[in-house]
Amino acid sequence: MSGATVMGPKFESQKVAYWFFATCMLLFSLQLVYGFIMGFAHMGYDGLHEWIPFNAARATHTNLLVVWLLTGFMGAAYYIVPEESNRELYSTKLAYVQLGSLVLVGVVAIIGFHLNWWEGRKFLEIPRELDYLVVINVLMFLFNIGMTALKGKRYTTTNMVLISGLVSAALLYLPGMIHFSNQTYDSYFRWWVVHLWVEGVWELIMGAILAYLLIKLTGLDREVIEKWLFIIVGITFLSGILGTGHHYYFIGAPAYWLPVGAFFSALEPLAFLGMAMWAVTTARKSQRNHPNRLALYWTVGCAVVAFVGAGFLGFAHTLPSVNIWTHGTLVTAMHGHLAFWGAYAMIVMGLITYAMPNLTGRKLYQSRIAHSAFWISNLGMISMTGAFAVAGIAQVYIERRMGMDFLAVQKEVEVHFFGLILAATLFTIGIILYIWNFIQYGLPVRSQAAVEETESVPGDVAPAAGPAMKRSLS
Amino acid sequence: MLSKSTARNFFLGTTILFSLVFLGMTVDTIRQTPKRTNAHNLTPLVAQGQKIWTDNNCMGCHTLMGEGAYYAPELTKVYERRGAAWIKMLIKDPQAMYPGERKMVQYDFTDQEIDALIAFFKWVGEIDLNGFPAEPDLAPKPVAVSGSSASAQSAAAGEPRPGMYDSICAGCHAIGGKGGSVGPALDDIGARMTEAELDEWLADPASIRPGTTMPQIPMSDDDRAEMAAFLAKLKG
Numbered sequence: 001m002s003g004a005t006v007m008g009p010k011f012e013s014q015k016v017a018y019w020f021f022a023t024c025m026l027l028f029s030l031q032l033v034y035g036f037i038m039g040f041a042h043m044g045y046d047g048l049h050e051w052i053p054f055n056a057a058r059a060t061h062t063n064l065l066v067v068w069l070l071t072g073f074m075g076a077a078y079y080i081v082p083e084e085s086n087r088e089l090y091s092t093k094l095a096y097v098q099l100g101s102l103v104l105v106g107v108v109a110i111i112g113f114h115l116n117w118w119e120g121r122k123f124l125e126i127p128r129e130l131d132y133l134v135v136i137n138v139l140m141f142l143f144n145i146g147m148t149a150l151k152g153k154r155y156t157t158t159n160m161v162l163i164s165g166l167v168s169a170a171l172l173y174l175p176g177m178i179h180f181s182n183q184t185y186d187s188y189f190r191w192w193v194v195h196l197w198v199e200g201v202w203e204l205i206m207g208a209i210l211a212y213l214l215i216k217l218t219g220l221d222r223e224v225i226e227k228w229l230f231i232i233v234g235i236t237f238l239s240g241i242l243g244t245g246h247h248y249y250f251i252g253a254p255a256y257w258l259p260v261g262a263f264f265s266a267l268e269p270l271a272f273l274g275m276a277m278w279a280v281t282t283a284r285k286s287q288r289n290h291p292n293r294l295a296l297y298w299t300v301g302c303a304v305v306a307f308v309g310a311g312f313l314g315f316a317h318t319l320p321s322v323n324i325w326t327h328g329t330l331v332t333a334m335h336g337h338l339a340f341w342g343a344y345a346m347i348v349m350g351l352i353t354y355a356m357p358n359l360t361g362r363k364l365y366q367s368r369i370a371h372s373a374f375w376i377s378n379l380g381m382i383s384m385t386g387a388f389a390v391a392g393i394a395q396v397y398i399e400r401r402m403g404m405d406f407l408a409v410q411k412e413v414e415v416h417f418f419g420l421i422l423a424a425t426l427f428t429i430g431i432i433l434y435i436w437n438f439i440q441y442g443l444p445v446r447s448q449a450a451v452e453e454t455e456s457v458p459g460d461v462a463p464a465a466g467p468a469m470k471r472s473l474s
Numbered sequence: 475m476l477s478k479s480t481a482r483n484f485f486l487g488t489t490i491l492f493s494l495v496f497l498g499m500t501v502d503t504i505r506q507t508p509k510r511t512n513a514h515n516l517t518p519l520v521a522q523g524q525k526i527w528t529d530n531n532c533m534g535c536h537t538l539m540g541e542g543a544y545y546a547p548e549l550t551k552v553y554e555r556r557g558a559a560w561i562k563m564l565i566k567d568p569q570a571m572y573p574g575e576r577k578m579v580q581y582d583f584t585d586q587e588i589d590a591l592i593a594f595f596k597w598v599g600e601i602d603l604n605g606f607p608a609e610p611d612l613a614p615k616p617v618a619v620s621g622s623s624a625s626a627q628s629a630a631a632g633e634p635r636p637g638m639y640d641s642i643c644a645g646c647h648a649i650g651g652k653g654g655s656v657g658p659a660l661d662d663i664g665a666r667m668t669e670a671e672l673d674e675w676l677a678d679p680a681s682i683r684p685g686t687t688m689p690q691i692p693m694s695d696d697d698r699a700e701m702a703a704f705l706a707k708l709k710g
């Protein structure tokens with residue numbers, strides 16, 4: 001997209017995104033470390049039990065995932081919203097303050113997990129006191145993004161879908177903060193956050209980023225791409241909202257959730273299928289031979305792997321007659337890993353792959369390291385899914401259906417965790433290559449806007465740490 | 475050809491429609507939940523147990539109502555399966571109950587806190603969960619028992635067992651093929667040890683065989699005598 005070769009992004013404030021992406025890389029690396037701790041514990045090597053018991057490793061692993069994905073979405077928003085709104089970010093300084101406070105809350109939460117300070121509710125383990133700080137942080141973010149869009153007065157569909165996804169994600173965090181002593185209510189409203197995020201509003205964010213990337217990479221008509229974006233997110237909500245019912249089968253909620261959850265969650269793969277077909281056909285019709293082929297790999301790969309991981313493997317155990325046996329087994333871990341990788345990790349990594357050459361002005365399009373990273377990480381994750389599948393299916397049959405004791409079953413499936421660790425090693429090599437490539441790009445350089453107006457700094461940007469750093473780089 | 479505004483209306487229409495249906499169903503779920511969960515039994519003790527469950531992230535290893543992590547056993551029916559006495563012993567010293575096995579965090583809960591957790595488990599076990607967890611449908615039928623253990627079963631079945639046997643001992647030991655497999659089967663324990671030896675052994679296993687994985691079970695002298703007398707009758 002950028003015409004000049006030595007210049008950075010279109011707008012100076014888009015460089016904020018770089019620091020969000022760098023944070024993603026750091027948190028993602030740490031997430032993998034905790035994944036290995038759990039994998040080894042499952043194999044019987046739990047030497048760290050005294051310091052990092054399994055529940056601490058687990059809470060850290062999943063929360064790091066959520067935080068790095070949200071950091072990635074925020075970085076994506078800071079990159080996309082100025083460009084779609086055709087103006088600088090409302091406040092660069094606020095964005096840096098927001099990133100700093102987000103990291104601070106995250107670090108405190110993770111240390112807390114190791115000191116038995118948490119709220120043991122799956123995926124929402126961050127303690128209540130920190131929840132309030134998260135809310136303030138997200139409000140800062142939404143204010144900054146919202147003001148940028150409002151002042152820009154250029155309301156593209158992609159931008160609006162992205163922002164409404166982010167706003168809805170923030171609103172849906174609130175039901176997770178209500179306290180219940182009744183475990184059924186606790187679980188019921190916890191899924192309002194977790195399910196309606198990942199099978200609802202996060203798909204708005206994912207769809208919008210996909211649309212943005214497809215518009216940029218293929219050069220096809222924005223109107224056509226955005227029309228299909230509406231159709232796809234429409235199918236997402238048509239199926240996903242009542243599809244929440246697949247979490248309500250066995251938690252004490254009424255029995256009508258079984259047929260309702262089954263029917264609508266069986267439709268959920270359609271949204272992912274639509275997304276995959278949309279990405280593949282758009283990419284094939286591409287009118288522009290964009291040099292960043294790898295960004296297109298990640299974009300199309302994201303849509304395809306999301307269909308397999310979230311759509312197909314989700315459907316594999318969503319019907320009540322299957323779920324009665326698989327509920328609460330390693331089968332869930334099988335689905336979870338490929339779904340989060342395909343739908344959300346890959347979209348963030350796709351956007352980073354697209355944005356890095358523009359942010360840094362270095363056009364490392366042909367990097368063999370970056371290409372290897374794409375293939376090795378995907379191969380590794382698909383193999384990990386296979387290892388979880390074998391362990392999970394074995395567990396379902398010998399424990400749930402034949403009645404073998406839990407611990408005896410865990411011994412039976414230990415060998416599959418060896419397979420898991422081998423696959424995870426492959427995956428990790430892919431991620432190390434990706435991060436290596438990220439580092440090779442170096443730091444962001446002066447934007448096109450800044451080069452054009454050399455003498456003046458935008459009025460609302462105070463000469464604080466962020467801008468000072470930028471000046472020293474340019 | 476479908477226009478963009480039609481596509482937008484489809485998106486907005488389905489979102490609003492299904493959000494409203496979802497809210498309506500939520501209202502009805504909230505209406506039915508007190509009865510399905512026996513909310514009248516949700517005492518302050520149960521609520522305290524739920525808080526302990528949450529504060530210690532028990533879900534980070536176990537599942538409850540099938541939700542949580544997959545590192546430790548499903549606990550929805552743990553009260554029915556193990557009983558209060560066994561749960562209490564396990565929480566006080568998990569490693570003693572499962573020596574050399576996957577570890578559980580050693581919590582320093584008070585007796586009152588453990589009672590609260592047990593009350594919580596009992597309450598959860600009584601919720602109407604639409605049939606979860608299902609009974610194993612492919613489990614081998616307990617008909618084909620081999621010769622020696624069949625006779626042991628009939629011999630043991632004739633003996634009235636102390637209440638503590640089923641709630642504690644059976645967690646690790648088996649008689650007639652029924653029970654745990656952590657410790658040795660007890661079908662012929664009476665042929666291997668006398669009543670006096672058994673009594674001494676139960677009082678302090680480690681003093682007789684240092685390093686044994688058998689925990690010292692807290693029980694009164696009378697209970698121990700009753701248990702030793704029962705075990706001494708199991709001659710295989």
